[in-house]
Amino acid sequence: MSDNQGPVWEIFLQKKAGQPFVHCGSLHAFDKEMALQNARDLYTRRGEGVSIWAVPSNAIVASSPEDIGPFFEPSNDKVYRHPTFYQIPDAIGHM
Amino acid sequence: MEDNKFEEVFEGKLAKNEMVEPKDWMPDNYRKHLIRQISQHAHSEIVGMLPEGNWITRAPSLRAKVVLLAKVQDEGGHGLYLYTAAETLGISRDELLNNLHTGKAKYSSIFNYPTLTWADIGAVGWLVDGAAIMNQVMLQRTSYGPYARAMVRICKEESFHQRQGFEIMTHLSFGTADQKAMAQDALNRWWFPTMMMFGPPDSESPNSENAIKWRIKRETNDQLRQKFVNQTVPQVEYLGLTVPDANLKWNEAKKGYDYSEPNWVEFKNVISGNGPCNKQRLLARNKAHNEGAWVREAAQAFARKRKEIYEAA
Ligand SMILES: [Fe+2]
Numbered sequence: 001m002s003d004n005q006g007p008v009w010e011i012f013l014q015k016k017a018g019q020p021f022v023h024c025g026s027l028h029a030f031d032k033e034m035a036l037q038n039a040r041d042l043y044t045r046r047g048e049g050v051s052i053w054a055v056p057s058n059a060i061v062a063s064s065p066e067d068i069g070p071f072f073e074p075s076n077d078k079v080y081r082h083p084t085f086y087q088i089p090d091a092i093g094h095m
Numbered sequence: 096m097e098d099n100k101f102e103e104v105f106e107g108k109l110a111k112n113e114m115v116e117p118k119d120w121m122p123d124n125y126r127k128h129l130i131r132q133i134s135q136h137a138h139s140e141i142v143g144m145l146p147e148g149n150w151i152t153r154a155p156s157l158r159a160k161v162v163l164l165a166k167v168q169d170e171g172g173h174g175l176y177l178y179t180a181a182e183t184l185g186i187s188r189d190e191l192l193n194n195l196h197t198g199k200a201k202y203s204s205i206f207n208y209p210t211l212t213w214a215d216i217g218a219v220g221w222l223v224d225g226a227a228i229m230n231q232v233m234l235q236r237t238s239y240g241p242y243a244r245a246m247v248r249i250c251k252e253e254s255f256h257q258r259q260g261f262e263i264m265t266h267l268s269f270g271t272a273d274q275k276a277m278a279q280d281a282l283n284r285w286w287f288p289t290m291m292m293f294g295p296p297d298s299e300s301p302n303s304e305n306a307i308k309w310r311i312k313r314e315t316n317d318q319l320r321q322k323f324v325n326q327t328v329p330q331v332e333y334l335g336l337t338v339p340d341a342n343l344k345w346n347e348a349k350k351g352y353d354y355s356e357p358n359w360v361e362f363k364n365v366i367s368g369n370g371p372c373n374k375q376r377l378l379a380r381n382k383a384h385n386e387g388a389w390v391r392e393a394a395q396a397f398a399r400k401r402k403e404i405y406e407a408a
C-alpha cells in the first residue's frame with residue numbers, strides 16, 4: 001500500500017494587514033482547502049497571522065546558490081541606482 | 096565546480112556561522128547525520144504525545160484539560176515542523192513514518208516511561224520539556240537553516256509547556272501531605288530518565304564529534320546536562336521536594352552541582368526496545384496510522400474527483 005501524504009505546500013503568513021507575506025514553513029495537503037485549514041492549525045495557533053498564502057511547492061521557481069555571483073552581478077556596478085550617488089546643493093538641504 | 100571546491104564553500108559557511116540551505120552542496124555524512132537527528136527529533140515529538148494524551152480524559156479540572164490538550168496539540172505541530180525540515184534533505188514523509196512504525200528509527204528514550212499519576216503530567220512538563228528546551232535553545236543556532244527555523248518556532252511555544260508542568264507541581268507540593276508525596280514520587284521516577292535525555296557522556300558519545308564540528312550542536316551532552324541540573328535544583332528546593340540523588344551537592348569551584356550519572360545500562364536497554372512502554376508506544380503509533388488510512392484515501396479520492404470535474408467543465 002502506498003501511503004500517500006499528499007503534495008507539499010509552502011505557507012506564507014501575513015502578520016498584520018498591510019505587511020508583506022513571509023514564508024513560515026511547509027506542510028502536506030491534498031487540495032487547496034485542506035492546505036489552508038492545515039496551515040491555520042499548524043502555523044497560526046497563537047494569532048501569528050491574519051492572512052495565509054498556500055503555494056504548491058513545485059510551483060515555486062528558485063534561483064540556485066551557485067548563481068550568487070553571476071546572477072546578481074548586473075546590479076553590483078550600478079551605483080547610480082542609489083540616492084547617495086547624487087549631490088544636492090547644501091542650500092537645498094534635505095531632499 | 097569540483098567537489099573540493101564545493102567542500103571549501105561549505106566549510107567557509109560553517110566558519111562564518113552562516114546557515115546551510117537545502118539547495119546548497121553538503122557532504123553526504125552531514126546530510127545523513129541531519130536526517131537521522133531531525134527525524135529522531137520529529138518522532139520524539141509525535142510519540143511524546145502518547146504519555147501525556149493518557150491523562151487528557153482524566154485531567155482533574157476543565158482548565159487542566161484544555162491546557163493539556165493545547166500542549167499535546169503543540170507537540171503534534173512540532174513533529175510536523177520537523178518532518179518538513181527533514182524532507183528538505185530528500186527523504187519522503189512516507190519513508191520517515193515507515194521508519195518509525197517499523198522500529199527502524201529511534202525516538203527519545205524518555206517517552207518509553209509510563210505516566211502513572213497526575214503528578215507525572217506535572218513532572219513531564221516541568222522536567223522533560225525543561226530538558227528539551229535546553230537542547231532546543233541551542234539548536235536555534237544549528238547550521239542547517241530549515242532545522243534552525245523550526246527550532247525558533249518551537250522554542251516560542253515550549254515555554255508555556257514547562258510552566259504548566261511546574262504549576263501542577265506547585266499545586267501538589269503545597270497541597271495535602273498525600274499530594275506532596277505524589278509530587279515527590281513523580282520526581283523520583285522522572286529525575287534520572289530526564290538526565291538521560293541529553294544522551295550518553297561525552298566520552299562515549301559516537302556522534303558528538305561530528306555534530307560539534309559541523310555546528311549542528313554547539314554544546315556537548317555533558318555541558319547541557321550540567322546546565323539542566325544547575326537550573327532545576329533551585330526549583331526543586333522551592334517546591335520543598337528532594338532530588339533523588341544522594342551525591343547531589345553544590346561545587347563552589349565549578350559553580351555548579353556535582354551529581355550522579357544516570358544508569359547508562361538502563362538507557363541502552365530502553366533505546367534498544369526494552370523499556371517499560373516501548374511495545375505499547377509502537378503499537379499505538381501503528382494503530383493510529385493504520386486506522387487513519389481511510390481518511391488519507393478519502394481525501395485523496397475527493398481531491399482527484401474535484402480536479403476531474405473542474406477539468407471537464
Ligand atoms: Fe515539543
Ligand SMILES: [Fe+2]
Pocket residue numbers: 170224253256
Ligand atoms: Fe513541549
